[in-house]
Amino acid sequence: MPSQALQGLTTESGWKIDQIITDKLGSGGNFCTRYLAVSPNGEKGFLKAMDLANTLDDIGLLQSTVNQYVFEQDILQVCKDRRLTRVVIPLDAGKIVVPNFNPPSNIVYYVIFEKADGDLRKNHFDVDDKRWVAALKALHHVALGIEQLHLIGIAHQDVKPSNVLSFKNDEFKVSDLGRVVDRAGSSPFSQTHFPGDHSYKPIEMFFNVTSLDFHVRESCDMYMVGSLIYHMIEGVNINSRLRSEAFLLDPAINQRPYTEALPYLLSAYRTVLDRYKKQCETIFGEKIAQGLYDIVFEMCHPNFDRRGNPKLGSKVGQYSIRRYVSKLSNLIKVAEYSGI
């Protein structure tokens, strides 16, 4: 395929395309091949090449793939223009003509991102001696990244460990804006209830409770950030634990509507969070554990009406990530002060 034949080529902007990446870092996205690339001034980047060869026989698929690509470029450009510090933004983007292939399949669109050291899987989950302050920083940076996106009217919709990239000095950024939905409704996924990885979607969506409302999108992001916090501590995503615990209470839970399933989910949630809190206490001590418990409790509440901070009375306030950015920031200070 053309996208797999880029090694050795140079883009119009001067980036030299180097070796193909086969490891799992930064995986994701449809029809993509990944490369290392080097700029004229020696800066290393990560090139994501989109292949249209497989879509040429299906005009609808071709169109939607191109639309997705164009939309992602637009969004990335907005992020770049707005200088979002906690979102992986492109260093360059464009198209390259691949020799030895016939038009139109010889055109490969690409985006070059700053090169990450790893992602949360590599930096945290695959490591035996966990660096917990760095983990808290990662969570803080993710929350901040999602907040930055929300402030410009974008919901990420695919927050998960592989989409959190790590850089030097324990800096983390949210990556993969390929599934985002914007408030204006121009995203190719605007009519998709949940465009991200379904393993991470809010629990009510497993019971077909969905909405295209942008506040609900923000609430989804909130849930996924909360789930990521739980995941970092417990090693497994919260949906999986909630599901298995709720199944023990009612094996027919999947056949119930959400309102009927909710009491079982809430009771399971209590059990799951109780054990999570104990794990937090083991790692961080009581004070930070309580903070981490409170954050996840609010962000992942199975009753979406109670998710976030419902006391604020408006959906804007209820699903604002700001509250959790601040809380995580405070917890990092406590952790550093406590010498964790």
Next chain:
Amino acid sequence: MAELLNNSNRQLIPRWHTSRKLELLAPKYNPLEQLKGNLDDYHVQEKLNIWRDTKSVSDGIELFTALELANDNSDMYKEVKGFLLSEKPKLPRAVIETLEPRLRKIDTSETYTSEKHRLFSIINTLKSHVREFPYDSLTWCDLAFYYSILGEKEKASKAMTISYHLSNSHPTITRAFARMLIHLDDPEQALSVIKQTGMSNSNPELMSAEVAIRSTFDLGKPNISQAKKLVDRLNGKSNFLSELSASIGTIELQHGSVKRARSYLNYSTVSPTENTIAQLKWISQKLDYKTELSNGLILKSIEAEAIAHYQNQNYAGCRVALLELHDFQPFSKMALADFGYISLVAMDEPGYLIDKYNYYEHAVRNNFLALNNYVVALLEEKASVNFDDLFSRLKYLVENEHDQAVMNATLGMYLYGVDKEELGETLYKKTAQYFRARRDNTSLALLLIHHAISMSGTDENKEKAIELLKQAKYFAEKEKKSRPEVLDKVGREIKKLEKTTIN
């Protein structure tokens, strides 16, 4: 007396179990069919490729959880689960809990504990849970359950009301609430909470409860045609329809429509609850209609076992089953009362009764019939206890005229024992009149038996006692089909008395 064992109109009044014992509601059978999710939505192929490439634990967990959440049970799922289990020492606790889910229970007994100190400890734990997590309606409901076991009616009602309002009229909690209200002798209110949900015409679990309560307590005609429509409309969700189908079948049978009953009773066996199984056994015993059950079911209903033992006059087996049934629904009074009745009337074993009732002390203290049985057993055993306390407790538990009459008879027995025969005789006679006026032959026969036993202590009264036993026999014979144990008891007492007379 033997109300549970001799129930002439059993309906499917909802069972009530705690949220950690809901498996008691249904027998174990093949797991429910789950709808499989679209694996592409869960990025399964990508996760599989990564895991195949790295074979790392974290990638294995990622793939496993995706498959689990998509309800996928394929070979791939088994492979990755097997891999993770082989890496168990490296896995975080939460992952192991996902791989090998196990419900942790505060009440670790097979059904429910009856030990008082355990009950208090469980209540304290549940209270701490609701303090920390006040929106957990199931735990509020569980708290009501354990308060009910202790006879703490007000606390139970308060906890249950909170649960009901928090759960937004959830069918399981509404059914539990209704069941609790029935035990508080308020079936009208039980019906009312079901109707208040506004879902009793659309939810089969609620409709089944409504039909059962209306039929049992004569609270208006149940809407059977609506119930049938609901069964037809939800055809396929058999695990929610079992009790409603069995309810319809029962009522059709009671109206003599065997043909119409058949299909509903058959459908009730597709995914039957324990209550359905008890109902089908009761139907086969009382309405003489047998329903074939599906293969592969573990067909156990303690209630059905107790009734079957009673019908077969296997009283020892019946007594064991009744205690099991009490442990199974410990807030219910009938099993413990019937246990006492069987021990005293069918088996002449007051000592055994005293021993067991001492173990269930808190339940007996809140159960008029059980406490009365206990007092009778103590009197029969001529035990040295403070009867004043026991009678004042009995008096406190009296709820109706019948209870008062039963207590008067027991008081008569006591008075004979403390040499106040005249007073005792007056009470016995007064109570006999009450039972006679109500044509309660069984109670009357039992009263006469006990009167005879009470007065048989002296030679001059033996003839009078035999005369009373003959009267008792007359009334017991009238009920010998449904209560053979009473007639047997009269026979044994006559023999005993005749034997001592000869000696």
